[in-house]
Amino acid sequence: MNQVLSPQLAIAVGVLRCQDEICLSLRQKHQSHANHWEFPGGKVEAGESIQAALEREFIEELGVQTRNWQPLIEIPWVYPDVTVRLHVYQTEEFDGTPHGKEGQLVRWFNKNALRELTFPEANRGILSALELGDCYAISGKFVDATDFSHKVRSLLSQGIKLIQLRAKDLQAIDVVKLAQDNLGAVHQAGAKLMLNGTPEMLAQSMADGIQLASSQLFEYNRRPIGTDKLLGASVHNSAEIAQALKIGADFILLSPVLPTATHPDMDALGWEAFAEMVRETPVPVYALGGMQKALLDQAKKHGAQGIAAISEFWSPQ
Numbered sequence: 001m002n003q004v005l006s007p008q009l010a011i012a013v014g015v016l017r018c019q020d021e022i023c024l025s026l027r028q029k030h031q032s033h034a035n036h037w038e039f040p041g042g043k044v045e046a047g048e049s050i051q052a053a054l055e056r057e058f059i060e061e062l063g064v065q066t067r068n069w070q071p072l073i074e075i076p077w078v079y080p081d082v083t084v085r086l087h088v089y090q091t092e093e094f095d096g097t098p099h100g101k102e103g104q105l106v107r108w109f110n111k112n113a114l115r116e117l118t119f120p121e122a123n124r125g126i127l128s129a130l131e132l133g134d135c136y137a138i139s140g141k142f143v144d145a146t147d148f149s150h151k152v153r154s155l156l157s158q159g160i161k162l163i164q165l166r167a168k169d170l171q172a173i174d175v176v177k178l179a180q181d182n183l184g185a186v187h188q189a190g191a192k193l194m195l196n197g198t199p200e201m202l203a204q205s206m207a208d209g210i211q212l213a214s215s216q217l218f219e220y221n222r223r224p225i226g227t228d229k230l231l232g233a234s235v236h237n238s239a240e241i242a243q244a245l246k247i248g249a250d251f252i253l254l255s256p257v258l259p260t261a262t263h264p265d266m267d268a269l270g271w272e273a274f275a276e277m278v279r280e281t282p283v284p285v286y287a288l289g290g291m292q293k294a295l296l297d298q299a300k301k302h303g304a305q306g307i308a309a310i311s312e313f314w315s316p317q
């Protein structure tokens with residue numbers, strides 16, 4: 001369990017991108033995490049902003065001038081010898097050709113190849129943040145399978161890259177069939193389909209992952225699916241976040257952030273409490289509950305990967 005203790009070292013970590021390629025360097029023999037790939041960066045100096053630290057580190061370590069760094073995710077992590085907070089930023093703007101000025105190996109990798117590499121443990125959350133978009137659509141009501149397919153296509157045409165098939169009224173076998181029938185279109189659009197269901201349903205459907213309800217999280221002691229699939233966890237409080245992390249969730253859906261008509265009995269967390277929980281969570285967190293596209297920037301300012309919603313994205317009946 002990754003419990004955050006102080007003092008925490010602030011580390012600026014830079015994801016330098018060139019279209020689908022990402023620049024990595026190999027940590028050297030004399031460093032901790034030797035022979036692990038890393039996103040270049042290093043300790044933030046006293047009084048320095050994260051962006052300034054990144055510009056300095058990329059000049060010192062890779063000989064490139066970088067600009068316009070944008071926040072991606074913050075990762076609190078406790079290693080046996082040190083407690084860090086990775087401030088992960090990304091940019092595509094740079095001058096020069098990155099090369100290992102300190103003798104380290106530097107290479108560009110396609111973003112789809114990153115999961116095959118060995119990184120320091122804390123980087124799992126960075127890889128998820130890079131893979132997942134900022135809008136997570138959850139399916140709402142539909143009349144039949146044809147209607148469902150139309151509504152999924154409407155999500156894809158809105159540019160949504162992460163969809164959860166949630167159909168609590170259907171039998172597992174029918175949910176699996178719906179997933180199978182729509183996977184082709186989802187993948188063709190470069191999107192991913194999550195099942196609100198069980199590992200067994202995931203195996204039958206070949207969907208991209210499962211979204212576990214908060215009540216399901218405590219049925220497991222460890223990750224219930226392989227690392228080739230996504231594990232999403234729906235949570236409402238810190239205890240559920242801890243359990244989600246214990247079983248290896250790749251990302252978290254935290255709700256309700258704002259009051260929502262679908263759960264009128266639950267108190268909304270509000271943005272401040274949401275941000276506080278996100279700060280202690282080393283994987284991407286989506287804000288759920290009362291979310292609209294117009295709130296996306298606000299969600300990101302409070303540390304979210306993005307927003308999740310049913311009614312904002314799903315076409316009405």
Ligand SMILES: Nc1nc2c([nH]c(=O)n2[C@H]2C[C@H](O)[C@@H](COP(=O)(O)OP(=O)(O)OP(=O)(O)O)O2)c(=O)[nH]1
Pocket residue numbers: 011012013030031032033037038039040041042043082084086120121122123
């Ligand atoms: N730059 C970078 N650091 C990372 C990543 N993932 C990760 O856990 N870290 C950790 C490893 C280190 O504890 C710390 C980086 O600090 P640093 O880069 O200044 O440390 P260092 O190479 O001088 O060497 P060391 O003290 O860790 O041996 O952040 C990553 O992707 N990039």
